[in-house]
Structure formats: structure tokens, C-alpha cells
Amino acid sequence: MTASAAMTELMSFQRETEALGEIAGRLGWDQETVMPRGAAEQRADEISALEGVLHARRTDPRIGEWLEAARPEGAVEEAQLYHIRRSFARNTKIPARLAAALARQTSLSQGIWAEARANDDVAAFLPTFGSVLSLVREQAAALAEGGDLYDALLDDYEPEASGARLSQMFGALRPRLVSLRERILGAEVTPPRLTGTFAEAGQLQVSTALARAFGYDFTRGRIDKAVHPFSSGSGNDVRITTRTVATDPFNCFYSTIHEVGHAAYEQGIDQGYLLTPLGRGVSMGVHESQSRIYENQLGRSRAFTGHLFGLMKDTFGDFGIADPDAFYGAVNRVQSGYIRTEADEVHYNLHVLLRFDLERALVAGDLDPQDLEEAWNTRFETDFGVRVDCPANGMLQDVHWSVGLIGYFPTYTLGNVYAGCLHQALRAAVPDLDDHLASGDTGPATAWLRETLQRHGGLRTPRETVKHACGFDPHEGPLLDYLETKFGALYGLS
Known part of the structure; x- marks a missing residue:
């Protein structure tokens, strides 16, 4: 595969992944604005399913092959490859099971938090928060590979910070x-x-x-x-x-x-x-x-x-x-x-x-x-x-x-x-x-x-x-x- 063909195929694949990510974001927007309360369980399953698809795409072995073959032409392509390489490295450390479980649990937890907040009921929130924290710590451990857990999480929001x-x-x-x-x-x-x-x-x-x-x-x-x-x-x-x-x-x-x-x-x-x-x-x-x-x-x-x-x-x-x-x-x-x-x-x-x-x-x-x-x-x-x-x-x-x-x-x-x-x-x-x-x-x-x-x-x-x-x-x-x-x-x- 030529460097040019690798870059073209990689960016085409990435655009589809980005589009699916936007759809996932729209589901989140809907959940916090107009979704009926009774849809929470179903929405959690929908978001979990979509996260499974996204995680599979973000860890697709072909990305590694394309990254190996591609050669950037100019600062823009170099930056595109930097972000794709970074995302691929992070996502391949996270098991698909964990990615889907986090997506489902946090979707459910958002509604439980909103109700607990409205009722001033900490006890109603703590069990689900404990589950979220446990999954997040598992994710941090996978990403950190023996390093600082918090830094591994922080890097998702502010790269290069500690x-x-x-x-x-x-x-x-x-x-x-x-x-x-x-x-x-x-x-x-x-x-x-x-x-x-x-x-x-x-x-x-x-x-x-x-x-x-x-x-x-x-x-x-x-x-x-x-x-x-x-x-x-x-x-x-x-x-x-x-x-x-x-x-x-x-x-x-x-x-x-x-x-x-x-x-x-x-x-x-x-x-x-x-x-x-x-x-x-x-x-x-x-x-x-x-x-x-x-x-x-x-x-x-x-x-x-x-x-x-x-x-x-x-x-x-x-x-x-x-x-x-x-x-x-x-x-x-x-x-x-x-x-x-x-x-x-x-x-x-x-x-x-x-x-x-x-x-x-x-x-x-x-x-x-x-x-x-x-x-x-x-x-x-x-x-x-x-x-x-x-x-x-x-x-x-x-x-x-x-x-x-x-x-x-x-x-x-x-x-x-x-x-x-x-x-x-x-x-x-x-x-x-x-x-x-x-x-x-x-x-x-x-x-x-x-x-x-x-x-x-x-x-x-x-x-x-x-x-x-x-x-x-x-x-x-x-x-x-x-x-x-x-x-x-x-x-x-x-």
C-alpha cells in the first residue's frame, strides 16, 4: 500500500467514525433535554451498543497498518495522524467490555443523579456512583499501565497535563x-x-x-x-x-x-x-x-x-x-x-x-x-x-x-x-x-x-x-x- 493510499483510506475511515461519534453525542443531548424519563433503560442500551461499535472502529487493526504506511504531507496531515495515533493507542488499552459497560452505567447514572439531586437524596446516588467510580478506576488502570491513575484520566481532557x-x-x-x-x-x-x-x-x-x-x-x-x-x-x-x-x-x-x-x-x-x-x-x-x-x-x-x-x-x-x-x-x-x-x-x-x-x-x-x-x-x-x-x-x-x-x-x-x-x-x-x-x-x-x-x-x-x-x-x-x-x-x- 502506498503512503498516499494509506492516508486516503485512513481519513475516510476516520470521517465515518467521527460521524458516528457525533450521533452518540446527539443521543446524549436528547437525554438531557427532551427524552422521556421512561426511556432511560432503553437509552442506556442504545448508547452502550453504539459505544461498542465506536470502540471496535477505534481499535480496528487496520488503523495501525494505515498509520504505519501513511506519510504526512504538511502540518495539517501531521496533526491528523498525531490525534489518530494517540486515540488508537489509548483505545486499544481499554477492553471492549469495559467501554460498553462504562457507556451503559454512566447513561443510567445520569438519570439517577438528576433524581437524587432533585430529592436531596445522597443515599440514592451512592450505589450507582460507586459502580461508576469502580469502572473509571479500572479504565484508569488500563490506560496508566502502572503509572498514575489520575494522570491517565486527566490526559483524556487535557493532553500533556499532570x-x-x-x-x-x-x-x-x-x-x-x-x-x-x-x-x-x-x-x-x-x-x-x-x-x-x-x-x-x-x-x-x-x-x-x-x-x-x-x-x-x-x-x-x-x-x-x-x-x-x-x-x-x-x-x-x-x-x-x-x-x-x-x-x-x-x-x-x-x-x-x-x-x-x-x-x-x-x-x-x-x-x-x-x-x-x-x-x-x-x-x-x-x-x-x-x-x-x-x-x-x-x-x-x-x-x-x-x-x-x-x-x-x-x-x-x-x-x-x-x-x-x-x-x-x-x-x-x-x-x-x-x-x-x-x-x-x-x-x-x-x-x-x-x-x-x-x-x-x-x-x-x-x-x-x-x-x-x-x-x-x-x-x-x-x-x-x-x-x-x-x-x-x-x-x-x-x-x-x-x-x-x-x-x-x-x-x-x-x-x-x-x-x-x-x-x-x-x-x-x-x-x-x-x-x-x-x-x-x-x-x-x-x-x-x-x-x-x-x-x-x-x-x-x-x-x-x-x-x-x-x-x-x-x-x-x-x-x-x-x-x-x-x-x-x-x-x-x-
Whole structure:
């Protein structure tokens, strides 16, 4: 077989595998949005069956033969082969039985978690979580081949990262975050709090306007409601979800902007990479950098919140906040809270670091699932100064562990670190950015992100992707400087 023929056959086979993977993702989207509750068992069997097909394709011996014979022509083909080779090496370590069992168990577990969360019933969740954790640890052992179990899982979400290196970065973040938090909570300035109720129809109307403002292409996407907001899909079918809370429209608005950041990344990737390994975000950390810079550095900026203030006035009338400056304070109000997805920028990473430490202990066998609730509550009280009031506000709040996404959480903080670096570079590249944001025009910002980062998909490794966009190696400094500058001014800190 010639090198050219091997490359052609490999990429044709890979496109079919990628297409089937998108179908599997659509089943997951359906399950979390519109699937009837009674279909859970059947859906678990469907997802398990499809995962069996996908695993067989991803471990097909012909892939090894094609990889051996193929010779890349240029950087794009070289990157395609890198991703296929990496996927083939990982998947061949996982028995087909285990891949199917994980798919079925996590599909069932998602529904059990949702019901347990609604009922504040940890006991109802623990048996299925124990099963998920056991399967995930078995998967980690197969992948690690004697190495660190957690690193083996982390590599699936953030290639080339390690628990030890992230611990070092997080260790540098924590002291300045804790110091900033304490100074803010001791400040005399108290921004106003949003009060009252806001009709769901109005929230969804503003949510749709925000999605459009941030460049979400509705001809290739849609917005639905879910318990836990998420983005799903790639290329020309990228769907997002949001949620509404009558007393907290910011939950809806910023969940939407956050998920649009994820979706814009997928929609912005070069169409030439469609249904190939380069045709999706390169890592969850880089993905999170897009959602966080959209949500925070852009969406919560003084300039853009002035525009959002006008949208809310037009939609809800007088809602109790006097002017754009007061509204900016309300949007960015710092306060201890239970829910990670609703946390302000100062507290958010403390939520993530808690989860990072707990899941590492679970994987290592140092923490039993039966003791997870107490471990969570104790750590939360230490970090946030309050005791968790109910499981839905504690260990049951996130969907991730129920569906086996262990090793995922640290990519949220890594994404914030990347976003801090990107924001610094963006400000240098677009010096009049605030003038545009004040009128609701995110175009210069989103165009810069699309050109420097999003369109390249998986062409480069995660850190190289961010470095290419920023012009420097990513590190935690820009994020910490941004937070201290922003909240120092907002709270009058010296």
C-alpha cells in the first residue's frame, strides 16, 4: 500500500467514525433535554451498543497498518495522524467490555443523579456512583499501565497535563485568591443585589439576544433548557442549553454566554477539518478558555454590562437597579455561595480546587464514596466559611462524576488561566475594545479569538494553541492580575 493510499483510506475511515461519534453525542443531548424519563433503560442500551461499535472502529487493526504506511504531507496531515495515533493507542488499552459497560452505567447514572439531586437524596446516588467510580478506576488502570491513575484520566481532557503540575499551578493561585477574597469581604463597599422575580419568557428572550450578540450561529445550532447547562456537537450542528431561575436571571444570561463560548469555538473551526480529529476543540482547558473569556472578561466587563442593563430595562422595565454603574456592581457582586456555576470570578476557582482534590483522592482510593459528602462539606466550610445546607448545593450539584467525567474539573481553572492570558493579548490587539462592547458589539473580540485560536481546532497541542494566540507561554499571572485590578477597583481596595 502506498503512503498516499494509506492516508486516503485512513481519513475516510476516520470521517465515518467521527460521524458516528457525533450521533452518540446527539443521543446524549436528547437525554438531557427532551427524552422521556421512561426511556432511560432503553437509552442506556442504545448508547452502550453504539459505544461498542465506536470502540471496535477505534481499535480496528487496520488503523495501525494505515498509520504505519501513511506519510504526512504538511502540518495539517501531521496533526491528523498525531490525534489518530494517540486515540488508537489509548483505545486499544481499554477492553471492549469495559467501554460498553462504562457507556451503559454512566447513561443510567445520569438519570439517577438528576433524581437524587432533585430529592436531596445522597443515599440514592451512592450505589450507582460507586459502580461508576469502580469502572473509571479500572479504565484508569488500563490506560496508566502502572503509572498514575489520575494522570491517565486527566490526559483524556487535557493532553500533556499532570496532576502534579496542576497542583503546582493551583498552589500559586490559591494564596492570592484567598487574600483577594478576604479583602473584598472586609471592604466597606457593598454593591447592590438584584431582587424580584423575572418571567421565564423574558429571560429566554434576553438569552437569545445575548447568544446572537456573541456570534452564535442559529442556522447551525439551537438553545434548549437543561438541569445543568452544556454545549454539544461540532461543525455544523452545535447545540447549547441554559436554565432559568425566576429570582436570578443572571444564571440564565451568563450560562448562555458561557455555552456560546464553547459553541463558537466549535462553529468557528475551519470547515476543511469537518469530521476529522482537527474538527473539534483541542482540549477541555482550551475549550473552557473560550467559554470563560466570553462570559467573564467580555460579558461581565463594565462596558458590556452597560449594554445588558439596557436590554434588561427594555425587557423587564424598572427592575430596581438605578444605573449602569450599579448594575455592573450587581453583576460582579462577590459573595460566598454553594453553586460553582453561579460563583463569582473570585470564588469560582476555589470551587474547582475543592473538586480537584476530592476526585484525586477518590481515584487514589484515599477517599471512599460513602465518606464523600462529609469530606465535601468539611472542605467547603473551610474554604467558604459556611456549612453546606443540602446535598443539591453540595456534592450532588454537578453532573460530572455521575457520568464518569473524573479528571475534567481541573480544566475549568486551567481554562480560566488560559482566558486570562488571552484577555491580556486581546486588549493589546484591540485597544478600543470597550467602545465596541459598550454598544453590544463583540465582533472585534470574537473575530480575534476566531482567527488566532478557534479556527485552528486541534492543529496544535493545548499549550501551543494558547501560546500561538497570545504570543507567550500561558501562566497564572495574567488571570490573577486581572482579578485583582477589576475587583480592587470595584470594591475600593488599596
